[in-house]
Amino acid sequence: MVFANLKRLTRHRTLIQTMVVRELKARYRGSFLGYFWSLLNPLLLLLVYTVVFTYIIKAKFGQVDNYPLFLFCGILPWTWFSSSVIESSTVIISGGGLLKKILFPAEVLPVVTVLANLVHFLLALPVLLACMLFFGIYPGLHTLWFFPVVLIQFFFTMGLALLISSLSVHFRDLKDILANLLTLWFFASPVIYPYSFVADLPPFLRVALEVNPMTHLMMGYQGAFLFPGEIHYQRLAVMALLALLVFVFGYWVFDRLRDTLVEEV
Amino acid sequence: MDPVILQDVSKAYRRYAYRRRFQSLKSMLLGRDRAIGAARSQVIQALDRVSFSVPAGGTVGVIGSNGSGKSTLLKLIAGISRPTSGTVTTSGRIAALIELGAGFHPEISGRENVFINGIMLGLSKQEITRRFEEIVSFAGLEEFIDAPVKTYSSGMYMRLGFSVAVHVDPEILLIDEILAVGDEAFSHKCIERIRNFQRRGKTIVLVTHSLDMVEGLCDRAIWIDNGKMRDSGDPRRVIDAYLLDVAGKEDAELVGRGGRVDADAPAEEVVTGSEETAEGDGEAAKPSEPERRRWGTREIEIKAVTLFGGEGSERYVYQPGDAMTITADLEVNLAGEKGLVFGVGIFDAGGTCCYGTNTDIEGLRSGEVEPGPHSFSFEIPSLDLVEGNYFLDLAVHRKDGYAFDYHRGLHSFRVRSRLKDVGIVRLAHNWSFSEGIPVTSVVDDGEASGQTPDAEQGDLTGFLERARVEGRRVVFTNGCFDLLHSGHIRVLQRARAEGDLLVLGLNSDDSVRRLKGDKRPILPQEERAAILSALDCVDRVVPFEEDTPLELIKRVKPDVLVKGGDWKPEQIVGREEVEAAGGRVVVIPLVQGKASTSIIETIRERFRDPA
Numbered sequence: 001m002v003f004a005n006l007k008r009l010t011r012h013r014t015l016i017q018t019m020v021v022r023e024l025k026a027r028y029r030g031s032f033l034g035y036f037w038s039l040l041n042p043l044l045l046l047l048v049y050t051v052v053f054t055y056i057i058k059a060k061f062g063q064v065d066n067y068p069l070f071l072f073c074g075i076l077p078w079t080w081f082s083s084s085v086i087e088s089s090t091v092i093i094s095g096g097g098l099l100k101k102i103l104f105p106a107e108v109l110p111v112v113t114v115l116a117n118l119v120h121f122l123l124a125l126p127v128l129l130a131c132m133l134f135f136g137i138y139p140g141l142h143t144l145w146f147f148p149v150v151l152i153q154f155f156f157t158m159g160l161a162l163l164i165s166s167l168s169v170h171f172r173d174l175k176d177i178l179a180n181l182l183t184l185w186f187f188a189s190p191v192i193y194p195y196s197f198v199a200d201l202p203p204f205l206r207v208a209l210e211v212n213p214m215t216h217l218m219m220g221y222q223g224a225f226l227f228p229g230e231i232h233y234q235r236l237a238v239m240a241l242l243a244l245l246v247f248v249f250g251y252w253v254f255d256r257l258r259d260t261l262v263e264e265v
Numbered sequence: 266m267d268p269v270i271l272q273d274v275s276k277a278y279r280r281y282a283y284r285r286r287f288q289s290l291k292s293m294l295l296g297r298d299r300a301i302g303a304a305r306s307q308v309i310q311a312l313d314r315v316s317f318s319v320p321a322g323g324t325v326g327v328i329g330s331n332g333s334g335k336s337t338l339l340k341l342i343a344g345i346s347r348p349t350s351g352t353v354t355t356s357g358r359i360a361a362l363i364e365l366g367a368g369f370h371p372e373i374s375g376r377e378n379v380f381i382n383g384i385m386l387g388l389s390k391q392e393i394t395r396r397f398e399e400i401v402s403f404a405g406l407e408e409f410i411d412a413p414v415k416t417y418s419s420g421m422y423m424r425l426g427f428s429v430a431v432h433v434d435p436e437i438l439l440i441d442e443i444l445a446v447g448d449e450a451f452s453h454k455c456i457e458r459i460r461n462f463q464r465r466g467k468t469i470v471l472v473t474h475s476l477d478m479v480e481g482l483c484d485r486a487i488w489i490d491n492g493k494m495r496d497s498g499d500p501r502r503v504i505d506a507y508l509l510d511v512a513g514k515e516d517a518e519l520v521g522r523g524g525r526v527d528a529d530a531p532a533e534e535v536v537t538g539s540e541e542t543a544e545g546d547g548e549a550a551k552p553s554e555p556e557r558r559r560w561g562t563r564e565i566e567i568k569a570v571t572l573f574g575g576e577g578s579e580r581y582v583y584q585p586g587d588a589m590t591i592t593a594d595l596e597v598n599l600a601g602e603k604g605l606v607f608g609v610g611i612f613d614a615g616g617t618c619c620y621g622t623n624t625d626i627e628g629l630r631s632g633e634v635e636p637g638p639h640s641f642s643f644e645i646p647s648l649d650l651v652e653g654n655y656f657l658d659l660a661v662h663r664k665d666g667y668a669f670d671y672h673r674g675l676h677s678f679r680v681r682s683r684l685k686d687v688g689i690v691r692l693a694h695n696w697s698f699s700e701g702i703p704v705t706s707v708v709d710d711g712e713a714s715g716q717t718p719d720a721e722q723g724d725l726t727g728f729l730e731r732a733r734v735e736g737r738r739v740v741f742t743n744g745c746f747d748l749l750h751s752g753h754i755r756v757l758q759r760a761r762a763e764g765d766l767l768v769l770g771l772n773s774d775d776s777v778r779r780l781k782g783d784k785r786p787i788l789p790q791e792e793r794a795a796i797l798s799a800l801d802c803v804d805r806v807v808p809f810e811e812d813t814p815l816e817l818i819k820r821v822k823p824d825v826l827v828k829g830g831d832w833k834p835e836q837i838v839g840r841e842e843v844e845a846a847g848g849r850v851v852v853i854p855l856v857q858g859k860a861s862t863s864i865i866e867t868i869r870e871r872f873r874d875p876a
Contacts, residue, residue, distance in 0.1 A: 014389065014390060015384050018381050018384050019381065022370055022373060022377065022381050025372075025377070026370055026372040026373055029372065085546060090318070097364075098367055098368050098385075099345070100340070100345060100363075101342050101345070101363045101364045101368075102361070102363075102367055102368055102385050102386065103343055103345050103359070103361065104385060123871075145746060164733060259346075259347055261345065262346050263278065
């Protein structure tokens with residue numbers, strides 16, 4: 001079943017490709033300034049958190065070496081994840097006109113959403129690398145870990161996007177709940193604080209952090225860019241398995257609901 | 266195999282108010298199709314066991330009122346939604362023109378949208394690159410192609426959408442009511458493009474409210490009513506049946522409404538002429554809608570109004586020149602009434618009176634009438650009206666205007682004409698010109714040019730269309746004509762006299778061989794066609810391959826089908842089709858001794874080798 005689906009997706013790769021390009025073009029309006037504006041959001045977030053946690057609240061984790069860089073490392077992939085999930089909750093409803101009029105597999109829509117946000121994420125990487133150089137941190141062999149981590153996150157995000165995009169057609173309030181859930185999830189993941197901070201937490205919070213898949217992904221990025229010694233192979237392996245499971249499950253649910261989508265949107 | 270096959274296709278939607286979506290997440294994921302599980306009352310049957318197929322190269326028009334399921338049908342063929350039961354089988358690339366420019370993104374340029382839309386419709390990038398210039402020039406948007414689509418006018422937007430869609434070059438083209446939106450020039454372009462598709466043997470399914478388009482473009486019409494297939498077949502016949510049904514429903518509704526209005530209307534409702542006008546002014550906001558109501562005391566009541574054609578059967582669709590009889594059934598509820606006036610009026614859709622008269626005007630006096638059922642009829646031997654919908658006034662009143670029952674515009678009929686002349690009545694007329702004005706018929710254009718059979722077929726459509734536009738009656742006959750003799754000429758001349766144009770179906774060489782044996786035809790097809798074309802009485806020669814001219818007859822849709830020889834009507838191929846479409850069949854007996862076979866015998870006899 002999964003293979004049939006994947007085959008169908010590869011058959012529509014030109015469509016997916018052009019739709020991703022269209023999405024990005026519409027976002028950047030084809031200009032360099034447009035690209036810059038789209039970076040503004042994570043940069044602002046970065047600024048706010050840095051100021052708040054290092055100067056105002058003076059949180060312990062705010063004193064981490066190169067804290068802005070640390071934040072940047074986590075915020076970029078998180079933005080990819082959360083924008084993909086949020087956008088996928090409306091992508092089928094807003095693309096419904098298209099589904100009703102043109103014949104193409106509906107999953108193209110969430111796939112395009114996740115891919116467009118991925119490209120967006122990748123386009124921000126040069127800025128991250130520039131920051132690293134600015135702080136005197138140089139990429140090395142360990143930086144290559146970035147690629148498997150991205151791949152794992154891709155399947156994990158894709159699975160959730162498929163699940164949410166199809167369910168949200170039937171449960172329209174899903175997208176409202178989702179915004180709150182993602183805020184909670186953001187704080188429950190080591191994005192603004194390092195994982196080492198966990199030692200100070202009560203046990204139940206520590207468990208919560210352990211079972212959160214995003215914890216391990218974020219640590220992966222931080223390991224690849226900042227803390228070369230801290231790549232946890234076993235955790236990533238488990239994450240890879242989990243991501244595949246989520247992907248297959250998400251696709252299965254999507255398949256079950258496929259025929260109802262055109263009628264309900 | 267036919268490119269489009271529907272077998273027992275049903276589609277059910279859930280009624281929105283009942284849509285509890287899913288009972289639980291579990292039932293959603295593990296449950297079967299919800300529409301099947303839902304109680305019957307909660308389900309809207311959008312399509313109910315529809316079966317038909319479209320042959321390769323066929324053009325089918327789907328007609329029906331709003332909400333009848335036409336668009337659902339198209340979506341099922343396109344594969345956009347799936348049938349609840351039954352199967353839809355298609356073969357070949359499909360382009361569904363359900364909405365023009367669906368998927369255009371307003372922020373990006375027309376150029377990029379052409380690529381994206383083309384890919385959505387199934388083209389590859391190379392194909393689009395190859396056709397790009399053509400797509401843009403067809404849409405007439407060369408200047409604006411690099412501007413964002415949001416700056417386009419709605420017309421430009423549509424033209425670009427249509428242009429992309431038709432350049433997909435599908436095997437099957439599905440069109441949903443999209444041509445109605447463009448301006449005149451653009452819709453001509455669209456229709457031209459559709460004809461082009463037809464000539465190239467593509468299969469087309471067209472959903473439209475434009476019955477003219479169905480009649481002009483389709484070789485078959487399907488009438489969907491309330492999700493069921495009510496009728497299918499010759500477009501003219503199906504369209505007439507559909508219009509008749511619509512008119513019947515309107516009549517029923519109006520009579521019903523008229524009755525209700527009267528029920529709570531007091532005696533003063535009996536309106537005199539002046540009040541009537543005043544009331545008319547009150548509704549003057551919609552001047553083009555003919556007034557429709559009913560008033561009167563009903564002491565004498567018009568119970569039913571029926572229209573009959575010349576052949577005596579009930580009919581509500583006529584052609585100019587047909588006979589029509591209006592019959593009103595009356596119930597007289599009072600005794601001793603005399604000096605009754607019966608009136609009839611015919612109004613066009615704009616409310617203009619085309620003709621009105623009554624028995625008083627014409628000096629007819631009625632005597633005393635007994636209570637009980639009676640009737641009167643009004644016969645029109647030749648209904649010389651131009652095409653359109655017409656409304657009837659029928660009235661029974663006293664000479665002083667005291668109305669017993671007055672039906673205003675409650676009954677309607679329709680006149681269909683191939684000739685799109687204008688006005689109200691069609692006056693019998695002839696054109697003549699002084700010698701200084703050379704006028705020739707355009708109908709014979711292009712005949713002399715040597716054409717391949719295919720081009721000939723394509724051109725036949727144009728030829729027939731012109732004939733139709735000009736209101737000429739087309740006569741059709743067929744034969745082998747491999748040894749022309751005076752008997753043939755006589756039949757052809759008489760055939761031509763039955764109408765205005767004679768289309769001659771000529772059996773191809775293979776077809777003659779199959780019918781008459783290996784030694785025939787004596788002259789090959791090209792020569793036979795050349796000889797026949799030279800005859801004054803023959804306007805068009807069309808070769809056909811099949812054993813019978815049935816397919817050709819279906820294409821030509823003649824007004825008169827002529828058969829030479831001793832044929833019984835039920836033996837004549839194509840009789841049903843022609844008569845169903847309102848045409849007639851004429852048999853012209855052959856002259857004794859005048860047959861190709863006897864000429865061949867004579868030649869053999871006289872030129873026999875003496876040895």
